[in-house]
Amino acid sequence: MTHGSPPGGGWRAEIDAATALLASAGVASPGADALALAQAVAGIPLGRFRAALITGSLAPAPGELDRLRELAERRARREPLQHILGVAHFRALTLAVGPGVFVPRPETEIVVAAALEAIAPLTDGAVVADLCAGSGAIGFAIADEFPAARVWSVELDRRAFEWTTRNHAALDEGTMRRVTIQRGDARTALAPLNGTVDLVVSNPPYVPPGAIPRDEEVAKHDPAVALYGLGPDGLAVPAGIVAAAERLLKPGGTLVMEHAEVQAEAARGLLDPARWTAVRTRPDLTGRSRMVIGRRTANLSPGASPDETIEESEK
Structure with a gap:
């Protein structure tokens, strides 16, 4: 991971996009699921990940946003979140x-x-x-x-x-x-x-x-x-x-x-x-x-x- 991305960019924007995708697919908890998928891709504890979203201190590594989009598309097809996360x-x-x-x-x-x-x-x-x-x-x-x-x-x-x-x-x-x-x-x-x-x-x-x-x-x-x-x-x-x-x-x-x-x-x-x-x-x-x-x-x-x-x- 690299650090220093501005607040509102990177992870936050991609989580918002994933949330909108899941909501349109009828997923019951789109925001929570998008966050869980992003946190799994980032590979750090949820509390630290939430804090990093607030401060904008965690920039995605190469390929991580693509991976989040891929997982969000699977979830939008109503594959269980638990199956995706394992x-x-x-x-x-x-x-x-x-x-x-x-x-x-x-x-x-x-x-x-x-x-x-x-x-x-x-x-x-x-x-x-x-x-x-x-x-x-x-x-x-x-x-x-x-x-x-x-x-x-x-x-x-x-x-x-x-x-x-x-x-x-x-x-x-x-x-x-x-x-x-x-x-x-x-x-x-x-x-x-x-x-x-x-x-x-x-x-x-x-x-x-x-x-x-x-x-x-x-x-x-x-x-x-x-x-x-x-x-x-x-x-x-x-x-x-x-x-x-x-x-x-x-x-x-x-x-x-x-x-x-x-x-x-x-x-x-x-x-x-x-x-x-x-x-x-x-x-x-x-x-x-x-x-x-x-x-x-x-x-x-x-x-x-x-x-x-x-x-x-x-x-």
């Missing part, structure tokens, strides 16, 4: 992502928050199963933020599991030792853990077969295997997750499972009152119903009365 930021983690794996979303960070709340009392240790792990975002974040957790992350799809493996290898050594990754079917995986797990957490595929995601980035680039939950309502895979949780969880263990906002009632209905208690829907930060939570009971004898199921979203 990373997705999720809670405190930076995860490698790209074609073949679902890009973790901010709303799923609230799933992690609910999971952490469920195991918070277990300071002597918590056994966690993350089913349909994808990039590893949920399970790895739990292990990162709750040092008493021992996490098993399961992913079936071969391409997605390559990303699980890559992100597992990038964890710090202490966290990595507490996370086991496994390629397998969530419905049958982890049989040696049956009845010993404190928390099952999952963001399974749940989109109904006829529904097309609104965002082009999702519809065109997220793998179909990570989106569509099968069955007429998209809940066949989630139902399999519930069945797996029933065998994995110890009595009193918790299931936290993401779903679409229109599936709240149906998702609660997957949890048999004879096997689950305190079943409830929890909203994300925008107030949309986005996850079902339930606590595993001991198997009840015929005629026994389970605890009352909560049928309304938490307020």
Whole structure:
């Protein structure tokens, strides 16, 4: 890099042009995306890059503005920003992502928050199963933020599991030792853990077969295997997750499972009152119903009365 370009020139002008291009293409956050692309090209921390834009103290090196234009054109074609940058930021983690794996979303960070709340009392240790792990975002974040957790992350799809493996290898050594990754079917995986797990957490595929995601980035680039939950309502895979949780969880263990906002009632209905208690829907930060939570009971004898199921979203 060279220094001394005047304020308003160089980077600033090219970021403004990229912002206009992305806005015209319908990108939801054109300014933020243009800045992220420019910062990636410049290769310096975002705070320093922002300061340099204000002072005009950082001139682009040869070819850097051309590179920014190239990346902006890719983003204008609605290629996900995370694919272009090669990373997705999720809670405190930076995860490698790209074609073949679902890009973790901010709303799923609230799933992690609910999971952490469920195991918070277990300071002597918590056994966690993350089913349909994808990039590893949920399970790895739990292990990162709750040092008493021992996490098993399961992913079936071969391409997605390559990303699980890559992100597992990038964890710090202490966290990595507490996370086991496994390629397998969530419905049958982890049989040696049956009845010993404190928390099952999952963001399974749940989109109904006829529904097309609104965002082009999702519809065109997220793998179909990570989106569509099968069955007429998209809940066949989630139902399999519930069945797996029933065998994995110890009595009193918790299931936290993401779903679409229109599936709240149906998702609660997957949890048999004879096997689950305190079943409830929890909203994300925008107030949309986005996850079902339930606590595993001991198997009840015929005629026994389970605890009352909560049928309304938490307020």
